[in-house]
Amino acid sequence: MLLELAFMTIEGQQKTLADLHGKAYLVVNTASACGYTPQYEGLEKLYEKYKGKGLVVVGFPSNDFGAQEPGSEKQIQEFCKVRFGVTFPLSSKVVTKGEGKAPIYKFLTEDTAAPIKGDIKWNFTKFLVSAKGEVLARFESKIEPMSADVTSAVEKALQ
Numbered sequence: 001m002l003l004e005l006a007f008m009t010i011e012g013q014q015k016t017l018a019d020l021h022g023k024a025y026l027v028v029n030t031a032s033a034c035g036y037t038p039q040y041e042g043l044e045k046l047y048e049k050y051k052g053k054g055l056v057v058v059g060f061p062s063n064d065f066g067a068q069e070p071g072s073e074k075q076i077q078e079f080c081k082v083r084f085g086v087t088f089p090l091s092s093k094v095v096t097k098g099e100g101k102a103p104i105y106k107f108l109t110e111d112t113a114a115p116i117k118g119d120i121k122w123n124f125t126k127f128l129v130s131a132k133g134e135v136l137a138r139f140e141s142k143i144e145p146m147s148a149d150v151t152s153a154v155e156k157a158l159q
Contacts, residue, residue, distance in 0.1 A: 002133040005103040010073045010090040023054025023131040024157040029096045030059040031068035031123040032079050039124050040084035042145035047088040053158045057088040062096045
């Protein structure tokens, strides 16, 4: 089950999504040197707006697309906090495609139904997951975190 798949936090602690005690999760592969990097701001706004209602945004830094996340965990964490005020949880760097794909991304891209299933095309692809571990929606990179598409899906997931 998706909620039980382990990942390492950016602080070096092993966790699962279920450990984060959210009612819904937005799982996002992130990068610090991407054209979409300003979406960190929107992700933080989304988190702040809905965390009290049960949403947890979880960023999964990845260097898979254009080598746009070259930094160490410490550098990534500092960048996110200083530049964008990120307070939502971050994982350690993960692989989101190809060999060595992190279990959470294997599940999201291989063990879900269409149209959610499929390889990640670029940084800042977002997956909305229910408290029961059901993958409810996928939003490609160009879709802003505070867009009506994302916020309406989040609100529905939190009902």
